[in-house]
Amino acid sequence: MSDRAQTLAKVLELIEPFNKKGIAVSEGTRFAQDLEWDSLTVLDFVANIEDEFDVIISMNMQAEIETVGQLVDALQKLTA
Amino acid sequence: MSDLFSKFDPLIRQREELLATGLTDPFNLVMEKVESPTVAICNGKRTILLGTYNYMGMTFDPDVIAAGKQALDDFGSGTTGSRVLNGTYGGHKACEEALKDFYAMDHAMVFSTGYQANLGIISTIAGKDDYIVLDIDSHASIYDGCALGNAQIVPFRHNDIEALEKRLKRIPEGAGKLVVLEGVYSMLGDIAPLREMVAVSKANGAMVLVDEAHSMGFIGEHGRGVAEAQGIIDDVDFIIGTFSKSVGTVGGFCVSNHPKFEILRLVCRPYVFTASLPPSVVATAATSIRKLMDSADKRAHLWENSKRLHAGLRQLGFTLGTDEPQSAIIAVIMPDLEKGAAMWEALLHEGLYVNLARPPATPANMTLLRCSLCALHTDEQVGEILGMFAAAGRATGCIN
Numbered sequence: 093m094s095d096r097a098q099t100l101a102k103v104l105e106l107i108e109p110f111n112k113k114g115i116a117v118s119e120g121t122r123f124a125q126d127l128e129w130d131s132l133t134v135l136d137f138v139a140n141i142e143d144e145f146d147v148i149i150s151m152n153m154q155a156e157i158e159t160v161g162q163l164v165d166a167l168q169k170l171t172a
Numbered sequence: 173m174s175d176l177f178s179k180f181d182p183l184i185r186q187r188e189e190l191l192a193t194g195l196t197d198p199f200n201l202v203m204e205k206v207e208s209p210t211v212a213i214c215n216g217k218r219t220i221l222l223g224t225y226n227y228m229g230m231t232f233d234p235d236v237i238a239a240g241k242q243a244l245d246d247f248g249s250g251t252t253g254s255r256v257l258n259g260t261y262g263g264h265k266a267c268e269e270a271l272k273d274f275y276a277m278d279h280a281m282v283f284s285t286g287y288q289a290n291l292g293i294i295s296t297i298a299g300k301d302d303y304i305v306l307d308i309d310s311h312a313s314i315y316d317g318c319a320l321g322n323a324q325i326v327p328f329r330h331n332d333i334e335a336l337e338k339r340l341k342r343i344p345e346g347a348g349k350l351v352v353l354e355g356v357y358s359m360l361g362d363i364a365p366l367r368e369m370v371a372v373s374k375a376n377g378a379m380v381l382v383d384e385a386h387s388m389g390f391i392g393e394h395g396r397g398v399a400e401a402q403g404i405i406d407d408v409d410f411i412i413g414t415f416s417k418s419v420g421t422v423g424g425f426c427v428s429n430h431p432k433f434e435i436l437r438l439v440c441r442p443y444v445f446t447a448s449l450p451p452s453v454v455a456t457a458a459t460s461i462r463k464l465m466d467s468a469d470k471r472a473h474l475w476e477n478s479k480r481l482h483a484g485l486r487q488l489g490f491t492l493g494t495d496e497p498q499s500a501i502i503a504v505i506m507p508d509l510e511k512g513a514a515m516w517e518a519l520l521h522e523g524l525y526v527n528l529a530r531p532p533a534t535p536a537n538m539t540l541l542r543c544s545l546c547a548l549h550t551d552e553q554v555g556e557i558l559g560m561f562a563a564a565g566r567a568t569g570c571i572n
Binding site: 130135136139142143147150151153 | 324
């Protein structure tokens with residue numbers, strides 16, 4: 093598995109506990125519109141991502157991240 | 173042309189649905205007459221005030237009122253100017269002196285509101301490439317201060333010391349760090365573990381700002397707030413406060429021991445580009461602050477009130493925001509907005525005013541009836557209040 097594929101797999105795994113509607117998640121899935129996450133869910137999810145990858149995803153960065161794929165891209169950059 | 177107001181449609185619809193049930197609008201109450209810090213006339217009815225943040229009841233203090241009247245006579249109705257141009261009068265300096273004495277700190281800067289104090293200090297001291305680490309439940313003025321500046325904003329779970337520490341440790345080496353905390357969080361009335369959080373912040377090289385808006389005058393031996401009560405006020409770099417709660421007028425401030433603090437008067441835009449407080453306001457504030465220094469008896473009575481209301485509401489079967497009373501705010505958790513609004517209206521009919529708080533201002537999308545006690549609520553009034561909660565709670569089915 094490529095580095096990016098590994099990151100994506102981990103992100104998908106961390107999304108699952110918060111995927112209350114049980115929708116099929118792909119790179120194009122949007123956190124707000126498709127997963128319908130509120131701000132507290134986002135906080136918990138981001139905290140898990142930050143702990144897993146040992147990075148900081150500031151609110152400024154979060155504002156730019158709309159989809160799962162964009163999050164994976166951001167993590168690739170942060171951990172490069 | 174697209175209507176810029178269409179983004180408000182969901183809120184407009186929610187309001188219309190709520191009001192269509194015949195409910196009084198909870199966000200449109202008018203106080204026709206105010207008799208004292210604890211009683212007003214609303215809709216022609218005598219109403220006990222339990223949602224004003226007038227913790228120390230200074231709004232009708234004879235010395236405070238006399239000082240305001242004198243300043244109106246001596247200095248006129250307003251300054252018509254910025255603090256850095258023609259808007260600093262003797263009264264503004266006297267007010268800052270009173271704050272320095274109250275907090276035993278070297279510097280004090282008075283803003284036109286508490287909101288502007290947070291807006292100004294946070295946006296000015298944390299610049300591009302700096303990091304602001306803040307509690308997720310921070311007040312809107314703190315978030316707006318972050319939004320006005322250019323720093324990286326990193327929130328952590330409410331009152332979670334470990335979450336704060338983890339984030340501080342991940343911040344790149346050499347970056348400036350500001351940790352923003354509150355003494356009392358006003359939605360649930362809970363306090364922060366400042367002793368531990370300030371220690372963790374200092375150990376990781378961060379400066380610390382604590383908003384003590386809801387604790388000034390009441391918590392701590394000298395009423396300096398939660399940081400004083402927990403014995404770490406000397407490790408706090410900036411304390412933000414307001415005159416619109418315990419002090420009993422309007423205005424905001426920051427106190428600090430930072431040796432370069434005074435430069436903020438030239439670079440802090442929400443301080444520079446707005447008119448200063450009217451002379452009567454700073455005169456009432458300064459008088460009130462000095463009186464709050466020795467108000468130990470009132471502080472003790474306010475604690476009694478808070479404990480009694482907390483125990484009484486719990487006994488009636490209400491769910492409260494904290495297991496123990498931690499401040500002068502007691503939050504009653506309602507099952508949903510409809511029930512909360514119905515209960516709010518039933519209390520008003522009984523003759524009691526509390527704050528209705530609802531998302532997005534509240535944590536975890538809760539609907540809350542927020543009660544803030546006053547040192548001047550009498551024992552009889554607290555008894556009356558509990559009776560009103562019992563009657564309204566049963567009428568609306570909130571309790572059995």
